[in-house]
Amino acid sequence: MRQRLKSIFHFNDITVGIFNAEKTSFRVMVADVEDGRTSHPEFKEIAFAEYPIADGIHDMLLHSDKPELFYIENLLMKNPGRHPGIQFIFERGIKEIAGVKLVNQNEDIGFITMLSEERNSFRHKDLYLLKGISDQVAVAVANILADEKIDQQLKEINGYKEKLEEEKLYLQQEISSVYTHTDIIGAGPEMQRVFHMLSQVSFAQSTVLILGETGTGKELIARAIHNGSPRKNKLMVKVNCAALPANLIESELFGHERGSFTGAIERRIGKFELANHGTLFLDEIGEMPLDLQVKLLRAIQEREIERIGGKSTIKTDVRIIAATNRNLQKEVAEGRFRSDLYYRLNVFPIVLPPLRDRKEDISPLAAHFIERFARSTGRRNIRLSSTAMKQLTAYNWPGNVRELEHVLERSILLTQGNVIREIHLSSQPKSETKVRQEEDFTRTLDEMERDYILGVLNKCKGKVFGPGGAAEILGLHVSTLNHRIKKLGIQKEHTYFLKKP
Template identity: 60%
Template structure:
């Protein structure tokens, strides 16, 4: 008997159909719940191995509410849903499901999705245990070597960053007005670079007196348990005057993770992490910290009891190692630093990585970093651009061929996977790979072996796969151009590159970098960029991202008449639509789907059920059609 599965689905017909399919496949269906409350009651009686979870359920709470609890309890789940709005899908994705099935689906789709979910859950557990072990080991080494509290806190902050990212951290006792106060704040200013901010520095930065800071702390609620505040929750706790509100306004923070520990007879000592990203923290961050907090408690108590504990002023920490592997990465924006944190986290393992992002955002540079920071850095790193190869040659290019395997195969050829053995292979533009090759790539990932074209023997390989694409693979899967099982195999550890328009604070440093590079290359002494030019660059949208910026700077350097770039020829920004532009308006997928369903309903005089009715014409279950109508806002007056 396979895993125990709980079905959370409010439609009786669909729930029974799911139960039948799963039972026939050998799964143990422990029950069917129609609401979040009913599901919670069932899970108290018997904990399932997997949950199949519809987003829209009976009652006020949706499946997304239950998903957050499942994540906290470390129970894997797969969403089941008809097409939903983009906002709902984006909210569902933040809960990190192990799969997503769009209704209606086939039995094969369900079983494949469960198989992939099992694979991803296994790898996530391995990653979780590895992270816990690494964090505990790092903290133990820090405490063993440190002699003062401030230095220890700074090193702990740098260590936490890899697993629980933050832009600002306040650590210490909740008694900043006391002479015995032993805490400080750290502002992240770069990768492994932190500015130490004590109470005097905080007063200078904020313009508040120390007395005002003490008063604001007394207004800050004291937590007894680790708590996450994202999005609206963070805005709510920052409405009243407090240190939290001051931190948020001063450093442009958007989310918060409060992690209190209790030492020295129960005195609260908090680690307060803040991020400039609005949805930065989740239950997994709390679990990771709680598993390492005993080491922190013992270390802090030891140092506070040490009479020779002397506070040293440390402005920043910059550990060697990262820059050596990622020299080509320019910028210090929060979104870029978040990407680098993910790179540092995943690079030492052999986990497959999927790099997503628009063209020109630097996906290949990130792939270089992952390889250079891995244990395979001394081994081959082979890059393949799937979009640049003719479909007939991709298989030969990847897996090789034997002599005489096909017309023109005059010699034996070693494929890219064999050349990358014990190293890393980058499959760039993976979204362009033909479907028939996707099947063979899936086998490589599963079996870790290949076959040359025309060969009879399988060849075992040990290759770490990094894939990159500028396409929306979820959309490609939905439209049948990319295999669902391959997508989830590759998507074990996704890294999303932010477009340049979302990290505009990096534009000046990138511009100067390219100015110096192309100035030296052209033999021209260019010393600066005019303020007006920088302002126009900051206002421009940069659809081509860093690649477009690089080309514009190369051109501007060549056209510069003096030693300062005083002009840059940026394309005209598209203006507001005129009346005539309405003809060029392109409807969204949801608008097209809504109009199409309305047209079918009108032909059927509003009939949903029965022969010749709308559900039959659309080839979907009537309850699914009703669900779609509700989500797309289709009412009877539209049909009449």
């Protein structure tokens, strides 16, 4: 190309460059330069760096529809030190530049410049020919840019695939323990009704709304539905609508394109796409903002979504399971939840009973949790005393099964030996702090004596002897009291968790 152009124009060097997308900077993409300049150690760094477009040459080319001619000495006199690249070529003999912008499909994409060591090298007809050549060069440059863009997109796609595989692996690990309704503990009539409903809806494609207080096991039921459905070999993706800021929920659900908002440095697929052909579990759906409820309703009804900043819709095949501890009917009546979305979600409602209404399940649940925590702490044969079991059944369990799980874990950690003699309830209401009156007629004398001594020790803040000590209050010799404490298995830490009478 250089030889063909040399037969038409009188020049020494030629460059082809491109503007950035915002047209605020430029860089040289291709340069055919004589050896006297390329041999300089700083040539590549200076020649191919990105520069601000306002240098007196490239900003003029961008805003001109015709070729322009520049005299380097004049530019440097007007703006000394403005552009190190111009200073560099001037010091190495370049005196004149002819250039024109490159336009492809009405878009200004770059420029072509010819550099000469002599003044008056370019005549008017040369500039006219340069304009004609620029059209062909623009097509070639556009093709190169398109190929580079495709390569970049392929890299991004591979990156997305890798990220997707990682996220898929993470989610599959999360559900590696496959739960069906037969794995959920519940022998009473309340849970049997729930199990019957699970068997009816699992194999359907219907939307399910799980209702129940906090800690009743709504996510466990959702997983049981998914794992009993034809979609069990696909993902169940969970979105906690209460855990995300309102401005991020839309991106989390539907994804976003790169640059669609501040901080969107890369394209991201949403949970609807990730759950395609699987199940999307919308936990705490009652916390979703009203403006996003409209978009969720459309996604469910139309079975298609649109990423934030996207220009096309994406078809999805997702089964929806939603859960909330709120009274959605009340939320609808008070204007905090859309009625049309409520009716769309309330196709097959399942109400989970609170633990206080299924106390017959406390014993098997406790056994399950004790076995699990004992195994994780390396202890064996941990069991509950009759007093401890009565405490469990007497308590109202406002936190339901989750609270039971955490209470038992704490009690195991605080228990010395293999018998949990006391349940450490950290924040029980006053109405629940006493064991029911009839329990006084079922406890053994040792258990009653143990509780009484614990009560005195608690009142004395653990002080055994001396003025105001437990021995003085009980009217016992210190050695006798210590013997009773040891025999009844009372440990020092027990005094700090004793239930107040």
